[in-house]
Every structure is written in structure tokens, then in C-alpha cells.
Amino acid sequence: MKVDRRSFLGLGLGAVAGVAVSPVGMKLTDDSSIWTQNWPWTPVPVDGEVTYDSSVCSLCPGNCGISVRKIDGRPVKIEGLDGYPINNGGACLHGIAGLQYLYDPTRVKTPLRKNGDKFEKISWKEAISLVSGKLAEIRKSGSPEKLACITDKTQGSVSQLFNHFLTAFGSSNYFDMPSLESFLELTAQTLHGKGKTLGFDLENSDFVLSFGAGLIEGWGSPVNCFKANASRKERHAKLFQIEPRLSNTAANADKWIPINPGTEADLALGICAVMLKKNLFKAGKFKGSFNKFVAMVQKEYSVTKVAETTGIKANEIEKIATLFAKAKMPVAIPGKGRGNGGQSLKEFAAIHTLNCLAGSLNKKGGAFVMAMNEYLSFPKAIMDEVAEKGAGKTKIANSVNELVEKLNGSSKPIVDALFVYNANPCYSLHDPKRVKQAFQKIPFVVSFSSFLDETAMEADVILPSNTFLERIEDMPSQAGLARNVIGLTRPVMDPVFDTRNPGDALISLAHGLEGTIAESFEWESYEECLESVTADVWDSLSEEGYVLVSQGPPKGNPIVDFTYLSANPSTIQAQGDLELMLIPIDNMRLTGTAPMASPFAIKTVSDKVLTGTDIVVEINPMTAKGLKDKGYATLTTPVGSAKVKINFNEGIMPGVLGMVKGLGHTCDNKFVSNKGVNVNDLIGPVIESGSGLDAAFGIRAKISKA
């Protein structure tokens, strides 16, 4: 065929026309746009019916009511529960991020047994028979008291169940981690007698004198404190914050009064002295050498002396005393930071004495001396001969810190087996190296942790617990709250992994041990146990989701016993003699105790606290001779040393270094771990004589350019 000019043009035009009308071009463009808009690796969340479940968050002692939004039964969002008597709709960032804990990379997915350095998976059946076998051996040896247990708190049926197990087993070596709640109980016991705890009516007080209590740093029941603080403006109430650093609470307060670290007790007693001298106090049921106390504070805590120790001017101390005494509803609150770190009984007692002298006890807006929660009625543990024998032995130690000390101090194993539940002592106690050392001296450690944290890593067997979203548990309010609420944590979903309620694990262990221990645990499941031990309140608890046991001031004017303070116990001194003072900082966006912060929470942490993997230390530019802002430095204390970054902060007293608590985790979670250092690695315990508390509020330190 011959291609001439005419047919060539015809063909060409035909082709152009053909392409133009043909759908192929459009189709190809469409296809390519669809193709470029395909992201098969981006998840497409499945839609479905929306429902809401109510429960109680148990990540911290705050115990807020939460509402969980679910899509076809799949939880997608946690929010605060409206109308709940603790938080009424508000929620903190840790609770809101709660769903991340379900799928945390460090979650323990099945029971684990340590084999050499590694963990291997075992079934629940194997795990229970392994642990109960070991426990049976201990009982056979005739010294059941060598089983010890550490939990986060003593209240609530799960903690009580651990205690019940130990009693039936024959051991009194049950310990709880240091917490604000335990310090308040001890303070109440020292000043008002046994079986009491303290609550502070912050939402009604018109003058809050806070001795470093981080009301918006996570002290007490955090959301409740946030709310009380936020309503201050409308109520015309005042907050005076006394602490060495401009914390968020201090920044939000009406007045920030910087004080030399560790001298809070001296200031409180100094204010007592002014109130007594100027006759600004209200008489109460003062017992136990009140006169001796008056003479002691006049002599030892005169304004001039206290001004020198605390660094606060004498006239300012007098002014604070007058304002406090003359306020209508004043309240003084103890517990630096979150109130769960190193704290001293002297400080707590001295600060609470201000409430006693101001006539704030059991008054609206004051301090409440409340009866301990007593809604649980456990049957008496049945004890055989072995148990009776073990129960007769004295407790090894009075606190976790003392236990660690005793373990490290003895060459023979004084503890044969240890249970750890909801606590991370190998991270959160001062100088965790010594805690790990002590753990290594225990032949058999059983962890009930949901996460493979620093303490679970030291365990021989892990019986993993459900998270708070997957289980049922009673949650009594605590931590300085001025009302008594029992909440019910309810499962909002089936367990994601092969985990159990710690109560169920304990019941299986008891059944595995047979004899009187099994008889003491006659329940089939934890749920049955919970229903029977909370019998008095179960109906309303399970229907309403909570029981409001009491609110408003308790009746009666409690006695105040001055015996402890009138002997003038000595003030704790920081360890070492270096020129600077290192203090830990509680930051709302991090957690210093179990469980550790979620990826979302870590994401919100400022780059002036954490940059990359470097922790940032705060220092006043006046003190920072030779250092550069944002530069590297080496921070050394008598306990350890660390490479840190520097942040010049005008909001910290000269001579003081501030380092955040809650970083430096070493577990396998790239979003949270291996960031910065654990401040506890740099601080050693300082035990207060008498109370046995670790009262290290800080440590002497030096810093130099790295």
C-alpha cells in the first residue's frame, strides 16, 4: 500500500480524533489518579456501632471515672466520666492515653519463665504448678515467713488478697511501696492514732499553704486537684507555694516562696512558733506534752533561726503565719512533688501541725482526719501449724527500703521467694542498682506485672496481669482526697493477650498449694471473691459503678498528740558535701512509678526536658559558671554520674539542679525507653530514724562541662 500525503494526513487526523473520543485516555488518567491515591499500608479503621462503657482508671492513685468509646466493641477513646464524684468529666493525659497500654511493646503476652538470661513462654497451667511447687517446697522447709510480697498499695481487694495469701501461707512479710497514701497514714497515726488517714478539702479552702505539694504536677488525685485549683479564681481563694523551683504549681499560684531544699519542716515549725507566740492558734484536744512542744519550737525554731535555715526573710515568715492563721478556712499540705518520693515524717507531721493549730481539723476547707476504708470483709485466713509458726516470727523489715538493705546486708538468703505486684522498685526506688542486687539474692521472684519493666526483668516467673481495661477490681479512693469513694474498674473488652486478673492468678496458686491455703481461698474466681468480700456495698457498686461512702467534714474534733514532735526529731540532711544540690522534679507528663509513661505522654514532653536521648538539667544561670545553655555537662553525685544537657532556668534557686523523674527506662520500648537517665540512679536513700522512711529529698552534686 502506498502512503501518500492525503492518506497520511487522514490517518493522522483520524488517530487524533480517535484518541480524543476514546475513553482510554480518561480511563488511564483516572486509573493513575486512583493508583497514586492508594496507600494500602495506611490502616483503614473499621466503622461500626458506637457504644460507651463506664469504668474507673487505676493507672495512678487518683482513680478517676472514665468513659470508654467503643466501635463495635473495640475501644477507641478514653475520656473522663461526667458526674463521677472524683473527677467529674476531666481526665489526665495518662488516662486518656490508656488504650496505648493495651498494645504496649513491653506487654507480657503469656506467662514467662526465665531460662538463663532469657524468658521463655509457658502455659498458665505450667506456670501455676511451677510457682505453687516452689512455694510448697518453702513450706516444707518449715520457714514460710521467707515468702515476701511487694505491692503498690495496701488498700483494695487485690492487695488484700495478696496479704490474705501471705497470712494463710504463714508470712507477715507484706510490704507496700512508698506512696503519698502511706505517708499520710503514718502522719495521721503519729498525731491522731491508728486506723486514720488524712484528706485535704482543697476545693473549699480559701488559703492553701502548700509545702511543695505539686497540686498540678500529679499530687494526690490529680484531676481532682486540677479542678480545685482551677476554681480558685472564682472562689477568691489563695495558693501559696513553697518550693525551691518554679514548678507549674508555683507558676499558677498566687505566690511562690522559694525555699532552701529540705528545710520545709523547719519552716513549718517556725510558722508554728510564730502562731504560738502571737497567740494566733486555736486550742484543740492537744495531748502528749503540748507544753513541751511549745517550749521546744520557741527555743529551736525562732523566726531568726528559721529564716537562716530556709532562706526566707523573717518578716515574710511572720506574714505567712499571720495570713494562714487569719484565713477563714486555711489548710497546709505536705508531700513535695507528687508526694510519693523521698519524704520525711518530721516534715509531714510539722506541716499537718499547722492545720491542728489553725483549728482546721475536720472543718470545711480544712484537713480531714478520716477513718480508713473498711468496706472489705475478708474471711479469717485458715492457718495450719506451719503458718502459725511462720506468723510468730517478726517481720523482716518495716519498709521496702529496709527490706532491700537487709537483703544486701546478709550473706544467707533471708527471703526465699518474692511476689511483686504493680510496683517497679528496680526503677522507682532511690539507687535502683542496690534494689536489683537485693533481688538477685532472692532465689525465686514472681512478678504479676502487665509489662516487662525493670523489675519484671529480674523475675524468675511472670504471671502477667490484665490491664485496667481488661479486668474487674474495686478502687478505693485515697491519696489525700477529702471524700471517700469506692469505684469499680470494669472490663471494657476481653483480654488482648493470654493474661489474667492477678486475683485469679493468686486463687489458682492457693488451690495449687492445697491444704489450709486452698481452704482459705474457697472462691472459684476473683469475681466471686470480690462480690463476697465487698458484700455490704456490692449491689450499689455494681449498679452505679461507685459508692460515695462519705463526703464533707468528718464528725468530732480529733485529739492531737504532740509526743513525736516535742522530742524535736532531727531534720534530714542531703547525702554528700558537694557544692550544689540535685533535686528530682515531678512532671505531670511523665510517671515515676509503675506503669511507665505511654508513647503519647512521652511525645508531649518538652524539648527542654528531653532532647533526643539526652536528659536536660535545669540550672540557674547564676550558678552555671563555665557552662553553656544547651551544652553538655557531666553531673556527679556521691552515688553516680551522668552526661546531661543544660537548660538555663531563671525559675530555679541558685545552687540547685533540677532533674526530671520518669526518664531513663531500660525496657524494650523504643518510644519510651533509653531516653535520658533515671534520676534515682544519682540519688541514694537517706533513712529517717524513727519512721524508717527514705527521706532523701535530693543529694549534693557537682556539674562540669563535658
Next chain:
Amino acid sequence: MIHDKKAHKFGMVIDLDKCTGCGSCMVSCMSENNVPFKEDESRKKDSITWMRVYKLTNGKSFPDTEVVYMPRPCQHCGGKGDHGHSPCVSVCPATATEYGHDTGIVSQIYTRCFGCRYCMGACPYHARYFNWWDPEWPEGMENYLSPNVSPRMRGVVEKCSFCYHRYQAAKDKAYYEERETIEENEYQTACATACPAGAITFGDLNNPSHKVHQIVKPDPHPDPMNKDVVGKSRNPKIFRLLERLGTNPKVYYLSEREWVRKAGDNYLDGEWDKVKNHHGSSSHE
């Protein structure tokens, strides 16, 4: 669809004296809107936080230092004269971000965005973030993602939407219940509901019965000193960020402290004293 003819102007006022810097709003936002996270989030320029809480200081030395926290969502600018020409909307070549004249909300359509990032350059508030990487969740964690907000992919810009899906849900519910309008409490952003201090008030700035309107008292007339500025608050304690730019943000801030209000803009020497007492005219009440 609900046939609501009234033009809304959703906005918020944040009480900086109440804000504690606790971070609840940031996390509530992230978990509501399927915002991802990565190993290192300390480089804040590439850390996607639709809601970010800034720390401000008065710059004074010890012990006169003061600190205030300032949450910053997308400001949902109305643009010059409040006509909907927001800085970001004006520059988008892909029509991936639009101004909703019925709501005052600036949208972001991820699948239209091709990642030129002009909008990020145009935004004076650093409210926009670019996805430099594909989102990645640890195994199983995709299970908590919400179907109401599509997860974003590498190469697109994202920002706060005033939880627009909550508005849609509220409208759907109203339609189902055969109502013409939605109540104030039916549409609240995730940050506002989460704030434990009650510092964030959200609602319709055009609706006099809404709390946000009552607190802000916006002046609907142009500012006589600067015709581009509309909706200035009549409350002298309330300000907007870089207000004099005329971007007309719908996020207002409230503070009793003068240095905080001054920190809302950049002033030449002596300039602040001239403007500090100038606020929305009360003659239009």
C-alpha cells in the same frame, strides 16, 4: 443533611490563668484524631501535634520569673476582613484546604494534598505539620484507631480540624432526631472536653447564647485602627495571637497578666502602651 441556614463561626477561648500545662488536651487530640507517634518526638518541628502547648516566660530573673502555658490549636483564621481568605487557604494550589463559610472552620483534605507545603510557610502560627514518614503503630495498636478520622499517609500536610467529625456526628444525630439545630454541648472539641482545669471554652462565636460568645464578646465591626481586623474582643483581658496581622483567628486567649497579653504579638518599643487599652468597641453592644 440538616438544613441549617445560619452561618456559624466556631471558635474557642482559652483561659491561660487556668491552664496548668498538664498536656491532657494534646493527648486527647492525638487519640481522637489518630495522630501517630514515632521513636524520637523531641525534634518539635517534625513532631505532629495539632494541639501544642507552649511555655511562655516573662523573661525576668530569679525570683521574679513567671511562667504561663499556652495551648495552640489551628487558629482557623478568617483572613483579612474575615472574608475566608485564610493565609493557608489562599496559597493552596490543590484546593486541599478550604474555608467553610458555614462554620468558619478551615478544612484539610488529605487525599487532595500533594505535599507542596506552601500552607505551612503561609501559616503564621506553625499550626500545620507535614508527614515526613508514613505512620507506623506497634503491632496491634492500629486496633485503637478511630474510624471517624482517616489516618494520614507520607507526603501530606495535616492540622487541627476543630474535631469536625464531631460536628458531623452531632448534625447526623440532630437530623435523625428531626431537629433543625444542634445544642452547644453536642459539639465540643476533644481538647475542650478533656481539659481537667476547664480552661478551654468552645462554641459558636456568632451565637449569643453560647458561653464562648459571652466571654469573648466579639466586635463584629472592623477595628477602626486596622480595617482588616474583625471580631476583636470587647473584653480587655482577651487577645488573639498576632492579632494585628489581620488573620482574624477564631481562637482567643484570656489572661489577667499584662505580660502574657503582650506576648501575643511583637511590639516595637513603646508600641504596646499605645495599643494595650485598645479593644473591641463597646458602642456596638
